[in-house]
Amino acid sequence: MSTGHFCLLPCNDPDQCPLNFSCSVAGTAGNACVPVSQPSLSGGSCPAPGLVSGGLVGPASPPAGCQTPQVQSTLPGTSVQELGTFPVRTQVPFTVPAGTAAFAVVSQAESAATVLDFQGEAVANAPTPSPLLAPDGGPFFDFLRENFIVNGTSPSDPTEVPLYQRIFLNPAYAGALVFPNTTPGVALALDGGLPAGTWKLFVDDLARLCPLVDGCDAGTSAPGRYRMTVVTRAGPIPDQGRLDLAIYLITTSGLTASAAPGNAALQRVASRLVALLAPAGVCVGTITFYDVPSWVQTRYASLDVGGAEDPCSDYRQLLTLVAPGSTAMNLYFTDEIIDPAENGGTTVGYDGAIPGPPTFPGTVAGGAVVSAADLETGAGSCGNTYAPLSCGSDLVATIVAHETGHFLGLYHLTDFQGTTFDPLVDTPACVCSACAAPADRDNCADQPAPSGPATLVDLASCLRGTQLCGGADYLMFWQVSSSSRGLLSHDEAAVMRANPAVASP
């Protein structure tokens, strides 16, 4: 299981293991019967995406003050329920029609605290509608129960993969709960969908929960008020869906929207994207390139993603720049992305939220930023094979696909320390204490007394072809390497295709 909790049978010989298990190293326990890697997706066929220019987008001069727009879903009204604006702790009913396979609950703040102090760290006051009650009154999702020890009550069993899992990767002011995102959730969505009837949600955010948690200080802001919207998607989950992309050329490289469709490097990005996403049944429809005003380039081409928990930070404000009427996933191509967590170092991708608010373009949580620094470099390496370490276009395509995966609800299979895992059972995990080199296992982050930086799990640890020590060749692995193949699992594909942002063909 990708939750990282295993019961493994010791072995000395492959014959001692059941079918589809191999006798393999399993950390300090020695050899054990370990599930072999489940087959990833391959093949898939999608038409070539259309590449077009969308012209210039954005105001001629910087807007005055911080923008925190509340936006409407781009889906047709039959799929959208505008529930109204409510203070936290309001119970709000909504309808799930029969045959619904997926839904998203989107919270957009009218007013709310932005940043909390959690044990000395700034944390975004993410909207957290919870609990979510099914028509029979049973909890479908309970954020508090799953994540905290409150009044002596332990969180739910960590070995149990829930129907829905929320991870702390959302900003203040806008956020989405998008179902399904776990293996049991995918199974429910595929098996006739969700219980039809009247569901209930409780409007909530972390600031309201903060006083219940040790070491959390929410300050003195008034309780938040949120506009709540539910979008539903009728089942079944289609075998193939379409995702349009909007690419905003924030870069100062000289690339323009009118030249972009004919640019060889971008054409390679487009074809590589198709190759990466088509096996999952996600077809890239139209890619529209947009120019932006010069003030946008001056302000954001070298983007510092510091303070991303604050809706008024540069990064969050960039995400509010969208083409009117666009229904596409928004991607912002910059020259560099500076991450203060690296003390002046750079990163190559950054997602607004995981998942992003689907079909709500222009919130402070929407879209993703992609470094286009490598786009036109290494053309000589851009042959017939996938070469993300030397062919710049292939690297950019990989970043786009990876961040799109986040936007559509996918997490890293394994965090870089090999201690937390995505909530999908068919993706390989890479458990540090089992997969790292023997000399490094005592220093895994989940061991009693790691010294210095904890051991990381990388290519060498996570490419052993088992469900216990695999994943380095997957798209949603944390690292691009010489062994990256951009693989996706069946469950990952289902999560992406079920997302309301992916249109039915």
Added chain:
Amino acid sequence: MRRTLLVLLVVLPAAGMAASEDSLSQTVDAYLGSIDTPIPDARWKALGPEAGPLLASIATGDGLPSRRARALHGLSIVAPDRAAPIARAYARSAAEPLVIRSAAVRVVARTLPASEAVSVLRPVLSSASAPLQKRTAEALATLGAPGCSALSAHTAPLAADARAPFAQALARCQGSDVR
């Protein structure tokens, strides 16, 4: 038997070193290959100065610019003396892409004495690239009084529009931050 032991004594350290170099190279590759997971300073620092030659060769090589910029950043942590001359050259080189020049101006501010860093960075304020102007101004602002003086001197004659890239750094110099 004696001959075997002698051979082992000669071979074992070399084999150990090769393994260590492999491990170092593998870790550097992992750090440079991170998509959206930040690599904190402590991790770079833990690589030790022995990572210097490898990072320097990547930073000055012909690889992808984002990897070169990250290598330069890492180099400034594990071997600042080695990073400084590379950063000094790249900060001023119009032939280098923005991601590398921008990394270089930050490394210059971090690795050179303030007065020397100011003399390297001051001309970069006049670069044709507004984002580079902005990052250079911010690097100067981290140097305190000498950097802020240079920044003020550069911006004083500019029209209001032309000051936009410098606004955040100027605010920092004046003790307040603006967005």
